[in-house]
Amino acid sequence: MRIILLGLNHKTAGVEVREKLAFSGDKLFKGIEKLKALRQIKESAILSTCNRVELFAVSESDEEPLEPIKDLLSEIHGIDKGLFSPHLYVFYDQEGVRHTFRVASSLDSMVIGEPQILGQIKDAYEFALKNKATGVVLNRLFSHAISTAKRVRSETKIAENAVSISFAAVELAKKIFTTLQGRTSMLIGAGEMAELAARHLVNNGVSNVVVANRTYQRGCELAAAFRGRAIEFKDFLSELVNIDIIICSTGAPDYIIKKEQAQRLMKDRRNRPVFIIDISVPRNVDPAINDIDNIYLYDVDDLQGVVDSNISGRKREAEKAESIVNEEVERYMKWLHSLEAIPTIIAMRQHAERIRDEEFQKLKNRFPDMDEETLRAVHYMGTAIINKLIHPPTVALKEQCEDSKELVALIKKLFNHKEH
Amino acid sequence: MLLILPDIAIGLYFIALIINICSLFRDSLKSQVFFPGFVITGFIAHSAAIFCRFMLTGNIPITSMHESSSFFAWSVMVIYFYLYYRYKFMLLGTFILPVVVVLMLSSSALPSEIRPLSPILQSYWLAVHTLFAxxxxxxxxxxxxxxxxxxxxxxxxxxxxxxxxFKRLPSVQILDEINYKLIALGFPLLTFAIISGALWAEEAMGSYWRWDPKEVWSMITWLIYAMILHLRIIKGYKGRKAALFSIAGFITVLFTYYGVNLLMKSYHSF
Structure with a gap:
């Protein structure tokens, strides 16, 4: 039995290759059906996301299933094998298990620790399960991958800190205001990034959004999206007195909030803290404003700095995560080996029982006068001998040790099994 | 037993402080589990020490520097527990426990023998005045x-x-709020302490105010905190300046408490 994992990801293939191999729409169903139809493969599953395509297979025959799988990929996506083959990686058994666990734990992701991949793994597994493509080995592989990912998540800080600018803004806002519940926010300018940042703030509890845009109409549209209110651009300064979080992203060539204005604003606000996020380039808010007490001004580079330090923090955490993955891979492999031992255990027992039954028959034929009770006793004795005799090898096989493969081979040889 | 109780408390507080500081640099979970155990046991030992002293002398145990330092530390612990329970930020201990440990150590270092209470001090004002203070x-x-x-x-x-x-400290807004609330609590207590002290002085010595260094420095402390509250309430001071003032205010408190007793001649000996 062999676990085979074949795939490509953002590290091995550019988007132009990945998009061609993506199992979108009903291609996923087609792919699973075709994999199931391959005689070399017993179990299969497909994971397809924008960053990776991974095919999971369990093979029990000696025939190499790699080429048929590649053919299948080329057939489904209608592209030449030569186009994607150089980008493919193939992992077998332990390495395949490790890769699966690393992917699920988001260690192989473009942004380490991003949470989506786990959901995608779950979906891929459920789809394969629903279509009866998986079996004992892959079912256990996926559920173990999911629990490993959860363990990594809870035992390391890999997913703890924000790694996008808008999440970093939310994180900082919470260190200023404790909670964003009931806070007010103003968008000055209606850029895409500003909108995204505002979206995150609103999702975290900011309740009142005011939009000040040069084109009033666009401002209204954006305000409607946040159930906020639009104001004329020229009025924004006078409205700031009630605003806790300011997101600035106009295309203005110079500062639209100057230091004196900010000082006056703080006086009017009685020094209640203000968080200003200036994501416009060139900057729209005088950087000197950061020196005023109770104003916290962050520009794009500042936010990027927070993100960068969080990313390097995640990389440190990833090392801890790798050792968790290694532990779990070991546990899975032990289980897999014990699984391989099960047919041998059954065969061994059947073999012994067959001998007992044959000998019992011979005995009955030779002594036809034997009474029922004696017969039962003899049969019982036979069974007892079997049990006592095969108990140690059974335990040895079940014990999930490293060399169980060799042990299985040895026991097969000792008991003279050809096939089971 | 009475003699070692304060030492036990100091030891436990100190271990708790070390655990708390370590949690800053290491993944908390493991050592943090023991933190509450150490602080709470330390506090129980501390309370027992104060109670024993009370049983032994029959007076509220705030009649000497030795006793009052310990009671001072005990009051800090009470407030610490309230804040810890109310706001649940771990790191509080790193900033509060050093004060407690230092107060406790100074209490140990100061002479602890029980002397008969001078007749002037034998008054119900003693309890009222010192508790407020x-x-x-x-x-x-x-x-x-x-x-x-x-x-x-x-x-x-x-x-x-x-x-x-940065990750472990709470938001600046909540810190500013707690800082304000504590001063708003401490200020009326200090005011009552000064008033009750004046009434007591009148009763015991015939005059409300004698320009004793302790009295003067208490007044200076009172003025500083009055100013902080004035700036906060009337001028809308918040944040950094208010925080700096509160630290300056506490330095004056320490001087009024230790400095006056050690450096100046005052009839007020604790």
Whole structure:
């Protein structure tokens, strides 16, 4: 039995290759059906996301299933094998298990620790399960991958800190205001990034959004999206007195909030803290404003700095995560080996029982006068001998040790099994 | 037993402090589990020590520097427990426990023999005056610790640099709020302490106010905290300046408490 994992990801293939191999729409169903139809493969599953395509297979025959799988990929996506083959990686058994666990734990992701991949793994597994493509080995592989990912998540800080600018803004806002519940926010300018940042703030509890845009109409549209209110651009300064979080992203060539204005604003606000996020380039808010007490001004580079330090923090955490993955891979492999031992255990027992039954028959034929009770006793004795005799090898096989493969081979040889 | 109880308390507080500081740099979970055990047991030992002293002398145990330092520390612990329970931030101990440990050590270092209470002090005013004074002092002490936390967190936010501490410290807004509340609690207590002290002095010595160094410095302390509250309420001071003032205020408290007794001649000996 062999676990085979074949795939490509953002590290091995550019988007132009990945998009061609993506199992979108009903291609996923087609792919699973075709994999199931391959005689070399017993179990299969497909994971397809924008960053990776991974095919999971369990093979029990000696025939190499790699080429048929590649053919299948080329057939489904209608592209030449030569186009994607150089980008493919193939992992077998332990390495395949490790890769699966690393992917699920988001260690192989473009942004380490991003949470989506786990959901995608779950979906891929459920789809394969629903279509009866998986079996004992892959079912256990996926559920173990999911629990490993959860363990990594809870035992390391890999997913703890924000790694996008808008999440970093939310994180900082919470260190200023404790909670964003009931806070007010103003968008000055209606850029895409500003909108995204505002979206995150609103999702975290900011309740009142005011939009000040040069084109009033666009401002209204954006305000409607946040159930906020639009104001004329020229009025924004006078409205700031009630605003806790300011997101600035106009295309203005110079500062639209100057230091004196900010000082006056703080006086009017009685020094209640203000968080200003200036994501416009060139900057729209005088950087000197950061020196005023109770104003916290962050520009794009500042936010990027927070993100960068969080990313390097995640990389440190990833090392801890790798050792968790290694532990779990070991546990899975032990289980897999014990699984391989099960047919041998059954065969061994059947073999012994067959001998007992044959000998019992011979005995009955030779002594036809034997009474029922004696017969039962003899049969019982036979069974007892079997049990006592095969108990140690059974335990040895079940014990999930490293060399169980060799042990299985040895026991097969000792008991003279050809096939089971 | 009575003699070693305070030492046990100091030891336990100290271990708790070390655990708390370590949690800053290491993944908390493991050592943090023991933290509450150490602080709470320390506090029980501390309370028992004060209670034994009370049983032994028959007076409220705030009649000497030795006793009052210990009671001062005990009041700080009470406020600490309240804040810890109310706001649940771990790192509070790193900023509060050093004050407690230092107070306890100074209590141990000061002469602890029990002397008969002078007739002047034998009055119900003793309990009233000292309780107000030390609970007030304790809330100023915690306010300054919170003020320091505020300054550190504000620096993180202003300098745009994160550190392990940045993640563990609460928001500047909540720190500012607690700092304000503690001063708003300490100020009326200090006021009552001064008033009750004046009434007591009149009763015992015939005049309300004798320009004794202790009285003068209490008044200076009172004026500083009055100014902080004035600036906060009327001028809308918040944040950094308020935090700095609260630290300055506590330095005056310490001087009024230790400095006056050690450096100046005062009839007021604790």
């Amino acid at each position: 030390f609970v007030g002092n304790a809330s100023f002490a915690v306010a300054s610790g919170i003020g320091l936390m505020y300054l550190i967190q504000e620096r993180h936010l202003k300098s745009k640099k994160t550190s392990p501490m």
